[in-house]
Amino acid sequence: MHPLSVQIITRDRNLQKEIHQEYVVQTRHPRWELAKILFRAMFSLRYR
Numbered sequence: 001m002h003p004l005s006v007q008i009i010t011r012d013r014n015l016q017k018e019i020h021q022e023y024v025v026q027t028r029h030p031r032w033e034l035a036k037i038l039f040r041a042m043f044s045l046r047y048r
Contacts, residue, residue: 004030008041 006045008021027033 001026002030004033006034006037008037010045029032 002021004027006023008023010019010021011017023037024041025033025037027042033042
C-alpha cells in the first residue's frame with residue numbers, strides 16, 4: 001500500500017478566504033486515486 005496525500009487550495013473572492021481540501025488515501029494504485037481526486041476537484045470548481 002502506498003500513502004497518497006493531496007491538498008487543494010482555492011481562493012473564494014466573494015468570501016475573501018482560501019478554501020483548503022485535503023485528501024489522504026492508502027492505496028495500491030496512487031496514480032489512479034490522484035486522477036480521481038483531481039477529476040472530482042475540477043467538477044467542484046465554479047466559474048463565473
